[in-house]
Amino acid sequence: MKWNLDNNWVTRFIALFFAILLFSFVYYEEASRNLSTNPTDGASITSTEVITNMPIDINVDRDRYFVAGIPETATIRLEGPQAILTQTLATQNFNIVTPDLNELGPGSHTVRLEAEGISSQLDYSISPSDFALTVEEKRVEEREVRVEFNESTHLAEGYRAGTPVLSSERVRISGAESTMDEIADVMVVVVPEDSGVTDDIDMTLNVLVLNDMGDPLNVNIDPQQIDVMIPVEGTQRTVPIVLRETGTVDENYTYALEIAQGEPENIKVTGETDALEALNNFSVEVDVSGITESTVRTVPLKLPEGITETDPEELEVLIRVTTGDEEASTDGDTSE
Template sequence: MSNFNRRNLMPKMISILFALTIWMYVMSEINPRITTNEQNIPIVFENIEEVRQMGLVVKGNEDYTIRVRLSGRRDAVQRVSRDEIKATADLLGYRAGVNNIPIEVSVPNDVEVDFSPKFIRVELEEIVSKQKPINIVVEGTPRKGHVLGKITYEPTVVWVEGPESLVNAVEVVEATIKLAEEFQNITTEIPLRPLNSRGEEVQNVWLETNRVVVTLPIDQLKTVEVNPLVEVTGATGYEVSSIAVNPSTVTIRGQQEILDTIEYIETEAIVINNVSENITRSVGLKLPEGVTVVEPETVDIVIAVEAIVEEIFEITRDDVVFNNVASGLRVDRSEMPEVLQVKILANETVLQAVDIKDIKIIVDMGGLDENQYTIEPVVDLPFLVQRRARQIELIPKTINVRLIRE
């Protein structure tokens, strides 16, 4: 070494030591080492799709996190944002069950990293598929005077796929349709929700289809009379006094275009012979296609019969009415019976309605002159008695009368 170099060695070493001291001072005072902690850094699972293709999935919906400690020079540490801290766990290669999976953490810049925990316990569960029934819930009501028809929907079942425990928790797959006084048929597509036994939606399962097509007929209501189809004959000495239906009207339901054509509903036809007492028969209704009855599905046909009896009413000859007697003539009743009898054959109800004051024996003398005549009088009775009586007979049928000058 030359004398020159030897003479400058000491100053050089002093300069280097001085520079190093200055650098250490600057680094310690101006850019010192620091340590920061970041809590709840989320762990991202790697190869989750590959694991899913192998028929496995992470059980539950737990959010896995770790605590990360960053150490280094202040400027380097402060340049690291929370989003730049990447924590990952590789699921590839693990089997169904509980697994301890190591965690890897990466950050940018020249920063030392420590984290806790180093491993996480992850349970992998097999993916299964099961068919579950679809249930349709109808909320609300149709317009007044209308009722819901039979609901149909497609599909009626759906495949549910996911972790075995979650799929097993699905009790039913449900869809809700809401009504607001609709009066026309509804066809709509509504979303499906997988529900557990408590009615809560089960998350993290997949449905084969997320929607269901629902058809909901809305029927009209109409009240119509019941027309009995019955053929009844009374036994000897009896007659049918009335045939009634109970109830006399029923409420039917169906599509409006069908109900508009219906004025009444007939019963099933029945034949009953030789009836000697009141009877009640339950019969069904003849409903057109597409029509149902709200209630009841059957009606009672009430048949009343009464015994046929005979009653004789006596009318004096003075109460016989002679009409249209010519002027200047009068009727000589001396050859007439003192009492004429009116025999009525009818049931008891009819006879109870007969009042002797309502019975008229009438003789029409129109066009007759002075002379003696044999005439057949007419018995006049109230219309209902006349119509319902089996027989009305005057005894005697004819009378002898004479027209004489006054």
């Protein structure tokens, strides 16, 4: 069949054919683009979401068993229809769980994590998916809490620490039997922020359960924190020395007491807080019995009640002795 291209109707027919063909192609492409970018049904679009740091539910009788080796969190990857995925993420009605560990019983096991509450229209994968864990019989004990505090490092000079007061002197510890056998110490460590402490110390501290190497053990502690109060008391004080004359006095002599040259005029005393607070000076009794001429005497220091130590422990005292004739002579010289 031959076409007469010089015929106007033939030319028009061919132009119309290609116009319809081009229109159909453009319409189809536009419709496809609209369907992919603005779908009317989200179920036809597949999407993916990744959720990190999801807690893991441990399916076990916690009163009977203790489980070690399970990571705290896992990552889950969800894939499926956009509408279902959006609804799942909005409700968050799904969990990552272990298999029933009660059925496995004590021992070392390799388990696979599972997801509960996820629509069957979604595919998921969990990381980590498989891992080893240990199930052991659980043991519960009560232990006394020890307080560790280095008062020589943290207290000011002349102060000491009293008996610590704890909000809970004993804690309840639970864990695997093998771990509980390793417990060597249950303690709190008191480390004030500042040094040279003179006031009572009040802190809230974590309870530490350690093995004989000083490493923390994987156990549950109740309570995990306790309040600790350490009373701080003054134990030393520096006060002036007061000399007091004692003994049998010879009426023919007059005595004047002086601290010997090179001796301190103040004394450091150590003792109970109440006794220290009541002490305004330190009385040194000097016995002048039988002394007839000026002399230096070493006097041992007597401890008042509540005072346990003095620095120095003895004191050299100058006892100046004058006679009645010397005094009269002195008075006569003065009158001239």
